[in-house]
Amino acid sequence: MSSLFLYYPDGVSVPVFASEHGLGLQDSKGHYGDRVEYLAGDQSKKTRHHLFLDMNEEEYEASVLGSSSGKIRHQAHHGRLEDGEGSSRGSLVQMGMEDLEEKSVFSNVVESRLIHLDLKGAPPRISYIKEVLRLGKASGINGVLIEWEDTFPWKDNLENLTLTRGGYNLSEVEEIISFAEVAMNMEVIPLVQTFGHVEFILKSEQLRHLREVDGDPQSYCPSKMGTMDIITDMIDQVLEVHKNARYIHIGCDEVVNLHMCSLCQSAFESRDEVFLHHVTRVASIVRKKDKIPIIWDDMLRSVPAKRLVDSGIGSLVEPMVWVYAEDIDRFVGWESWEKYSKIFPTIWAAAAFKGAFGETLTIPPLSRHAENSQRWVDVLTRESVRWQKGVGGLVLTGWQRYDHFAVLCELLPAAIPSLVYTSLIISTPSGGAAIRNRMFVAKNQSILPTSEPEKMETSTVTLTSSLASKGVLEVTPESSSDSSAPTPMDTSPPIDLSLSRSERSTRRRIPHPRSLMQKEAGMSRFGMSSDVRPLHARERMSEAADKNQLISRQFHRILHCSNHPESIAGMIKEAGDAELAFASRCNFPGVAFFRTLFRLRSLLKEIWELEEKVLRGRAWATAYNVRHNYSLPSRIDEVIFNQVPRFRRQLSMTAKSVAISLKSIFKGEVVLEWLEQNVWEAWQTLDSFEKVGDRLKRIAVWPRRPLKSPPEMIDGLGLQAVDLGDHEEL
Numbered sequence: 001m002s003s004l005f006l007y008y009p010d011g012v013s014v015p016v017f018a019s020e021h022g023l024g025l026q027d028s029k030g031h032y033g034d035r036v037e038y039l040a041g042d043q044s045k046k047t048r049h050h051l052f053l054d055m056n057e058e059e060y061e062a063s064v065l066g067s068s069s070g071k072i073r074h075q076a077h078h079g080r081l082e083d084g085e086g087s088s089r090g091s092l093v094q095m096g097m098e099d100l101e102e103k104s105v106f107s108n109v110v111e112s113r114l115i116h117l118d119l120k121g122a123p124p125r126i127s128y129i130k131e132v133l134r135l136g137k138a139s140g141i142n143g144v145l146i147e148w149e150d151t152f153p154w155k156d157n158l159e160n161l162t163l164t165r166g167g168y169n170l171s172e173v174e175e176i177i178s179f180a181e182v183a184m185n186m187e188v189i190p191l192v193q194t195f196g197h198v199e200f201i202l203k204s205e206q207l208r209h210l211r212e213v214d215g216d217p218q219s220y221c222p223s224k225m226g227t228m229d230i231i232t233d234m235i236d237q238v239l240e241v242h243k244n245a246r247y248i249h250i251g252c253d254e255v256v257n258l259h260m261c262s263l264c265q266s267a268f269e270s271r272d273e274v275f276l277h278h279v280t281r282v283a284s285i286v287r288k289k290d291k292i293p294i295i296w297d298d299m300l301r302s303v304p305a306k307r308l309v310d311s312g313i314g315s316l317v318e319p320m321v322w323v324y325a326e327d328i329d330r331f332v333g334w335e336s337w338e339k340y341s342k343i344f345p346t347i348w349a350a351a352a353f354k355g356a357f358g359e360t361l362t363i364p365p366l367s368r369h370a371e372n373s374q375r376w377v378d379v380l381t382r383e384s385v386r387w388q389k390g391v392g393g394l395v396l397t398g399w400q401r402y403d404h405f406a407v408l409c410e411l412l413p414a415a416i417p418s419l420v421y422t423s424l425i426i427s428t429p430s431g432g433a434a435i436r437n438r439m440f441v442a443k444n445q446s447i448l449p450t451s452e453p454e455k456m457e458t459s460t461v462t463l464t465s466s467l468a469s470k471g472v473l474e475v476t477p478e479s480s481s482d483s484s485a486p487t488p489m490d491t492s493p494p495i496d497l498s499l500s501r502s503e504r505s506t507r508r509r510i511p512h513p514r515s516l517m518q519k520e521a522g523m524s525r526f527g528m529s530s531d532v533r534p535l536h537a538r539e540r541m542s543e544a545a546d547k548n549q550l551i552s553r554q555f556h557r558i559l560h561c562s563n564h565p566e567s568i569a570g571m572i573k574e575a576g577d578a579e580l581a582f583a584s585r586c587n588f589p590g591v592a593f594f595r596t597l598f599r600l601r602s603l604l605k606e607i608w609e610l611e612e613k614v615l616r617g618r619a620w621a622t623a624y625n626v627r628h629n630y631s632l633p634s635r636i637d638e639v640i641f642n643q644v645p646r647f648r649r650q651l652s653m654t655a656k657s658v659a660i661s662l663k664s665i666f667k668g669e670v671v672l673e674w675l676e677q678n679v680w681e682a683w684q685t686l687d688s689f690e691k692v693g694d695r696l697k698r699i700a701v702w703p704r705r706p707l708k709s710p711p712e713m714i715d716g717l718g719l720q721a722v723d724l725g726d727h728e729e730l
Helices: 126-138 156-161 170-183 227-241 262-267 271-288 305-311 334-343 366-386 412-427 453-457 537-558 568-578 581-585 591-617 623-628 633-641 644-662 668-698 711-716
Strands: 004-007 013-019 022-026 035-042 045-055 060-068 077-083 091-095 100-107 113-118 143-147 187-191 211-213 216-220 247-249 292-296 318-322 347-354 391-398 435-442 472-476
Touching: 113 126, 113 187, 113 412, 126 170, 126 412, 143 170, 143 391, 156 227, 170 187, 170 227, 216 227, 227 247, 227 271, 271 292, 271 305, 305 334, 318 334, 318 391, 334 366, 347 366, 347 412, 366 391, 366 412, 366 435, 366 568, 391 412, 412 537, 412 591, 537 568, 568 581, 581 591, 591 633, 591 644, 591 668, 623 668, 633 644, 633 668, 644 668
Parallel strands: 113 143, 113 391, 143 187, 187 247, 247 292, 292 318, 318 347, 347 391, 391 435
Antiparallel strands: 004 013, 004 077, 013 022, 013 472, 035 045, 045 060, 060 077, 091 472, 100 435, 211 216
16 A cells, blocks of 8 residues: 655655544654644754644545644644655545454554433434534544434334434434444444343333333343343344444443342342343344444442453453543542453443533533543553553543433533533643553554553654544555655654653653552553653643643634633633533534523522522511411512512523524424423422412401411321410310
């Protein structure tokens, strides 16, 4: 295969390679990615440049971002994509799996970065899903994990699992998959729950008999006839449309009801045994279909290593470790990492961009999601070297409901800023990261760096991957170059690609508890001498500041924001509940709803404060006053009618704004559900206040005190036997 090169106006040229992630850049030392950082100029004055290779739906384009005095200029210079003979960029042809091989590669970023689309019960319109994928791609995302649940067009014996209306038909599902795989060049992984979180399947009378616990549809009973038939049928139907899928995520998280029925208790000795037996059966079915099954890891954390080994699960599934809290090590300790590394050849991880910090939230807490994402980069930097095949990928989950019966949490348009920001965090390289990645690359293509971590430590180039997909793009030039001709990398002016430790910032290695216990070995966990100079705190702060500034600039470029701060990270830590309000000045798909959310949140806060004041803070419209029709009309005007009509008008206008802003994103059923959940209760409260106020104001004559207490209160509180003196009811 002939080489292609990127030429730039200043004489810089960089070779281009083809891998599963499309076209990328390669430096003289064999390191690769879609971004290359280098120093150019003489020794007395050097300028740092960033080379980018971007792809839109039609063509590849190369850009150079120059920097001077540490400040990056936004204006880019475009380069030509040519072969060694100066011909134009070639044509692109699809490569099959037989042309790929699996290798372990070190890079300073996780190479496979995915977003999770949870569609359950509230499918966005296809046009909006495409917008979300475009934004994800622009932010460095190269894959998507799709959880269809009841929005999928199930057929035959499963047709009753689909939404009664509002779900996707087969052509729509194929359109979404095709857009992600072909237009966006993304890896697409379907997710089918096969053990727990199967409420949408087992809630019906038809499949009730497959429950582990009759009164709870949360999980299958793996011992009952018919369970594996349903699971196999669902997997078959999903893979029928996901023809190019390399993986399928089979769920298996939070299996609440386990080893509880008589069948399971008689067949298995423990919960662990039941779980492993069922998961290995499902995984074996998936493997026979030439797919790689992925599972959530939480049910594995407490299982002893020996039991995992004996089950054979290590050769069947790839675990995806999920933690959404900031302190990842609190939930997955070094013991789990050590256990997983001995059993599984690769590992996946999952952070979150929404749906993690509150079942009824409407706006994601950006600071918490950002911290969680960065912590995952740190953890994978620390732990990835354990796996011989490296890290499979890092997913940003975006839950739409906590389970099938839960109400909606943050909608996609409310989470776009969080999606872009967290995507940039995991996509932007950190100088000191050395993450071992599992990659599928074209066979016989010498583009990969050494898999030895100590080699990566002395690497001189900062790289990130390009966009991923199932297919690999091979470049076929229009005319081949002479293999004996010198490569453009050797042309003048020479590029100084060396970056000494003092000239570049690197992240400090986070010591593992086990390594702290083995200092006497004289080696760090990367196989390097333990006397390597640790980064000074000032250097670590400088690296973080540089990365935050770059992320902030990219964030505002992608979302078309105005008046952006130098660092979003510093701003959101001081903003409290309004930490995402700055994104209202941006212009992205769904921003109208995003802006309306802040108005609605402020209005609802005032309404609930009014309710507290009316019912418990003031003395003329409490439940007691209403029950006894006993209040002063002039006070009713003061307490209720001075504010309630205004709030009703504002709430009605805001509800209409929500409906208008969401109608192009969701179908009517979803819009109405969200309004019922988030607006209707407040409206009912205001409506009841007006009705109560009208009734109390019409009363002109009142009885003498004492007022008769309701008998149901006396009965309910058990006061019949209490001697309260001369009260006539007692």
